[in-house]
Amino acid sequence: MSKKEALRDRAGWKGLIVVIFAVLMVISTIFSIQFGSAKIPLKDIWTTFTGDIQSDFQNIIWNIRVPRTFVAILVGANLAVAGVLLQGIMKNPLADPYIIGVSSGAGLAGMIVLILYPHLPHILTPVAFIGATIVAFTVYALAWEKGIAPTRIILAGVAISAFLGSGISALMVFYSDRVQGTIDFMVGGLSARSWPQVEVILPYSIVGILLAIIGIRKMNLLMLGDRTAKSLGARVEWIRFSMTAVATLLAASAVSVVGLLGFVGLIVPHTARLIVGNDYRVLLPASIFLGAAILTASDTLGRIMFAPIEVPVGVIMGAIGAPFFLYLLRRKMV
Amino acid sequence: MSSLEAASISHSFSDKHVLKQIDLELKEGRIYSIIGPNGSGKSTLLHVLSRQLKPDHGQIYWKQADLYRLPPKKVAQELALLAQVNDVMDLTVEQLISYGRTPHKSMFQRLDEEDQIIIDEAIQLTKLEALRKRNVSQLSGGERQRAWIALCLAQQPKVLFLDEPTTYLDISHQLDVLEIVTQLQKTQNVTIVMVLHDLNHAAVYSDEVIVVKEGRIYGQGTPKEMMNPDMFKDVFNVHADIYEDKDNELLRIVMKPLKD
Ligand SMILES: Nc1ncnc2c1ncn2[C@@H]1O[C@H](COP(=O)(O)OP(=O)(O)OP(=O)(O)O)[C@@H](O)[C@H]1O
Ligand SMILES: [Mg+2]
Numbered sequence: 320m321s322k323k324e325a326l327r328d329r330a331g332w333k334g335l336i337v338v339i340f341a342v343l344m345v346i347s348t349i350f351s352i353q354f355g356s357a358k359i360p361l362k363d364i365w366t367t368f369t370g371d372i373q374s375d376f377q378n379i380i381w382n383i384r385v386p387r388t389f390v391a392i393l394v395g396a397n398l399a400v401a402g403v404l405l406q407g408i409m410k411n412p413l414a415d416p417y418i419i420g421v422s423s424g425a426g427l428a429g430m431i432v433l434i435l436y437p438h439l440p441h442i443l444t445p446v447a448f449i450g451a452t453i454v455a456f457t458v459y460a461l462a463w464e465k466g467i468a469p470t471r472i473i474l475a476g477v478a479i480s481a482f483l484g485s486g487i488s489a490l491m492v493f494y495s496d497r498v499q500g501t502i503d504f505m506v507g508g509l510s511a512r513s514w515p516q517v518e519v520i521l522p523y524s525i526v527g528i529l530l531a532i533i534g535i536r537k538m539n540l541l542m543l544g545d546r547t548a549k550s551l552g553a554r555v556e557w558i559r560f561s562m563t564a565v566a567t568l569l570a571a572s573a574v575s576v577v578g579l580l581g582f583v584g585l586i587v588p589h590t591a592r593l594i595v596g597n598d599y600r601v602l603l604p605a606s607i608f609l610g611a612a613i614l615t616a617s618d619t620l621g622r623i624m625f626a627p628i629e630v631p632v633g634v635i636m637g638a639i640g641a642p643f644f645l646y647l648l649r650r651k652m653v
Numbered sequence: 654m655s656s657l658e659a660a661s662i663s664h665s666f667s668d669k670h671v672l673k674q675i676d677l678e679l680k681e682g683r684i685y686s687i688i689g690p691n692g693s694g695k696s697t698l699l700h701v702l703s704r705q706l707k708p709d710h711g712q713i714y715w716k717q718a719d720l721y722r723l724p725p726k727k728v729a730q731e732l733a734l735l736a737q738v739n740d741v742m743d744l745t746v747e748q749l750i751s752y753g754r755t756p757h758k759s760m761f762q763r764l765d766e767e768d769q770i771i772i773d774e775a776i777q778l779t780k781l782e783a784l785r786k787r788n789v790s791q792l793s794g795g796e797r798q799r800a801w802i803a804l805c806l807a808q809q810p811k812v813l814f815l816d817e818p819t820t821y822l823d824i825s826h827q828l829d830v831l832e833i834v835t836q837l838q839k840t841q842n843v844t845i846v847m848v849l850h851d852l853n854h855a856a857v858y859s860d861e862v863i864v865v866k867e868g869r870i871y872g873q874g875t876p877k878e879m880m881n882p883d884m885f886k887d888v889f890n891v892h893a894d895i896y897e898d899k900d901n902e903l904l905r906i907v908m909k910p911l912k913d
Contacts (some may be wrong), residue, residue, distance in 0.1 A: 458789075528804040536760065543752060547737035549705050552729030597743045603685065 327406070333601045336594055340608035344392070347616040351388040352380060354623050386513040391618045391632070392611040393517070393524045394509075395583060400531050401570040401609025402584030403591070403602060404562050407538045409469040415585040416570030418476045419563065421481035422581075423524070424454025425574040430487050430647045432503045434494045436652040444519050451571035454479060456596060459563060460493045467559050507580025507633030509618050523572035530565045537598040538562065564580070580633045582640030583610055590643075656681040656844060657720075657812060662701055662711035671697045672708065673868040679812075682842040684834065686855035689865035690889060695848045696737055696816050698865060702846065703734040703814040710768050729756035733810035737817050739846075742789040746800045749789050750775055753807025775806035778833055794821035802830060806837075813837065815847040819854065827851075831858045852889075856880050856904040862886055880904055886911065 338417050353359050363376045409418070416422070428450025432443045458479050461476040462471035490496050503510065510581035537558045540548040574580065591605040614632065617639065659677040663670065671694045679685060681704075687695045700706040702713060704720050713720040720728065733753075742749055753775065754768045764772075774786055779799040784792065789800055798821050805813055814833070819827040831854060837843040849855045855862055856876040864871040864879055866888045872879055877897075885893035885908065892912070896905045 540752070540755065543742065543749075544736065544740045546700075546705060546734060547739065547752075548803075549725070549731070550703065550729060550736075551752060552726035554725055566854075600749075609751070615773040 333595045333598075333605075335448055337601060337604045337608065340591075340605055340612060342552070344608045344612040344615065347612045347619065348388055348392065351391065351615045351619045352384045354619050355379075355384060356622075356627060364463075382513065386517050387509055387618070388615060389517050390512045390520065390576060391509055391615040393520045394577050394580065395610035395612070395614030396607045397500075397520065397524055397527065397573040398580065398583040399587040399606040400528055400603065401566040401573070403599075403606040404531060404538065404566040405584075405587035406533075406588055406592075407599070408559050408562050408566070409472060409474060411469060412589065413585070414469075414473065416566060416574075417480070417581065417584070418473055419484075419567065420454040420458040420476050420479045421451040421485075421567060421570040421574060422579050423480040425451035425491075425571060426579050427454075427483045427486050429504050429575075429578065430501060431492050434490050434497045434505060437497065437500060442503075444516070447575035448519075448571050451574055452567060454483065455563075455567040455571070459560070464555050486523040503631055504578035506631045507574075507636070508577040508629075508631030509577055510629055510631070512576065520572045520576050523568050527565050527569040527572075528607065531562075531569075534558070534562055535566070535599045535603055538603075542597055542599075578633065580614075580636065582636045583614055586636075586640045586643060587613060603637075655844075656716055657702060658704065658714040660714070662707070662713070664697060664708040664710075666702060671868050673709070675835040675868075675870055677702075677870065677873070678865070679844060679846060681844055682838060683810075684746050684838050685847070685861050685863055686859035687846065687848045687863045687865060688850075688852060688855050688888075689871075691786045693865045694868040695865050699734070699814050699816055699846065699848055703732050703812075704728050705734060709751060726756055729808070731811040733805045733808040733813050735801055735805050735813070735815040735818055737820075739797070741797075744789050746781055746789055746792070746803075747772065747776070747785040749800055750781075750803045753804045753809075756808060767854040771809065772807050775803040778806060778836075779803040780829065785826045794840065795823060795826050797832075798822060799826065802833070806833075810843065812844040812846065815845070817848050817850060819849070819851065827854070834858070852880070852908070853904075853906055856906060865869055876904055880906060 349361075349364070352364055353361065357376070357379065359376045359380065364380060367377050367380045398416055402414075403413040405416065405419065406412060408414070425447040429443060429447040432439065432446050436442070458472060458476045459467070461475040461479070462468065464471070537553060540551055540553040541555065541558055543551070548555050570584065587610040588606050591602055591609050595601045595605045612635070617635040618632040621632050621635045624630060657679040659675055662672055662675040662702065664672040673809050675698065687698060697706065703710045706723065707721050715723065715728070715732070727828050750772050751764060751768070754764055754771065760766070775838065776782055779802055781796070781799055781803060784796060789797060792800065798818070802818060805815075811832070818830050818834075822830060834847070835858060838845055859876060861873060862876050862879040863873045864884060871888055880895055882893050882895065885891050890911055891908045894907045896907070897903075898905060
């Protein structure tokens with residue numbers, strides 16, 4: 320125990336883990352660009368980026384693989400950061416972007432578009448985003464009483480999600496003939512995601528992750544408990560509110576692009592926490608890289624596993640994520 | 654000179670009136686003990702005074718300024734609270750204590766040598782040298798309590814609020830804490846406001862005792878003024894015999910259940 324701790328204690332060791340996660344992200348990025356319906360030789364990827372020689376694969380690389388991988392990286396990072404923030408804010412290991420109602424909000428809004436307005440596919444992303452944001456802030460407002468108690472948020476989130484979930488089910492019952500077209504959105508998928516989706520999500524990723532980085536010290540203070548954090552000069556309510564807002568924007572932009580992708584926001588922060596500990600100075604970058612790496616790798620796997628059939632990344636994440644979560648549970652690490 | 658002043662404070666949770674029309678004056682460099690039965694509002698009073706909880710009505714003044722209008726960080730440089738209950742942390746003792754320096758640093762400023770000296774002093778005072786690299790989650794209740802006290806010491810406050818600082822501690826460590834507190838007051842003129850359940854400790858270690866009953870101040874005064882059989886009967890519902898130790902000018906209280 321003490322030996323393991325001595326290891327854990329060395330800041331350098333934790334920094335190394337962050338670097339390893341970053342390397343994993345780079346490797347899965349290369350795989351993601353390389354593998355798919357057609358396997359692209361590394362050499363062609365290299366020449367496409369350097370622009371030296373015209374490659375046959377240039378079109379696939381630039382217009383399909385690179386933007387899709389980019390979306391995977393951003394979505395993975397966004398959901399992981401949203402999860403790691405919410406776990407700290409709610410002081411609950413089960414808190415994830417979905418607990419604040421982001422999924423049910425985006426879900427219902429997205430389903431309304433897909434089922435009632437299937438001829439307007441381009442409004443799916445903005446409408447889902449608006450739905451996610453409105454519901455998240457409604458949950459927050461409902462949980463407010465002279466300040467915010469984490470348990471009240473969680474309970475309000477669960478109640479609202481159940482309410483909106485019944486709306487989703489009702490839509491599926493009444494329009495059962497149109498459900499087929501919604502599956503990709505309901506489980507979370509990256510197929511056919513390209514530059515327009517990158518444009519949607521990138522601004523939120525940049526701003527959200529920057530704000531999360533600025534909030535690192537505040538998140539660490541929150542970890543000490545509300546009373547101590549206040550005693551040390553932290554504006555606890557403001558930190559809770561602003562960081563929830565950051566998490567909401569990150570998660571909402573992610574689900575509006577890929578649909579209801581579960582488990583990333585829960586599994587990635589937990590795994591990172593187990594390995595590097597609770598200090599947000601390391602935990603945040605570790606979660607970003609791990610989230611990006613896992614999502615990109617899962618998507619690549621989904622593309623090649625049963626090719627030519629593409630398994631949505633959400634299915635892969637669930638298939639890997641759920642057993643992993645049970646494993647954590649068995650080891651009493653949650 | 655009064656440094657902290659409360660003017661007709663009332664506070665309720667839901668519709669339960671917990672503090673009722675409280676007026677209080679705390680002078681610089683003195684040790685105050687707040688005593689009272691469970692649920693009488695001691696912790697709530699401590700929170701209101703330490704800028705943790707804005708009361709529904711009334712004002713708190715810190716050096717004549719409205720405490721709840723001062724910036725929280727500025728207040729944190731001068732007031733510190735040891736809460737009654739603290740979470741278990743996945744941090745080393747030293748890391749935990751170093752958070753005490755937070756209010757004295759700007760947002761991205763790192764700890765420097767001077768901070769390290771202050772942290773080391775806090776570790777020394779709380780006798781945590783041997784445990785400084787240990788994880789807080791692996792400490793005993795008493796060791797953990799000392800680590801949290803050290804965090805407050807590293808904050809270098811002018812007023813230190815402690816909510817039952819001696820709970821979980823064995824008698825020797827209880828006395829250690831009370832001695833640390835006395836030493837802070839003597840050497841650095843720190844004002845101490847603590848909630849104590851051990852009335853003998855309150856009698857020995859405080860300059861003034863504040864007695865709280867059902868959300869009101871029953872009385873405030875020196876231990877000799879306040880510790881009398883009537884007060885024990887009215888507030889704690891016990892019979893008390895009070896002996897005065899003439900040599901040390903100390904009180905000794907022996908309590909028994911009331912026979913009615
Ligand atoms: N956050 C809260 N919400 C609702 N009621 C509360 C809250 N905090 C305290 N109370 C109630 O206010 C009353 C006073 O509580 P307080 O914690 O101030 O008592 P105390 O004198 O410190 O008691 P103890 O000796 O048990 O620590 C109690 O009846 C308690 O139930
Ligand atoms: Mg109390």
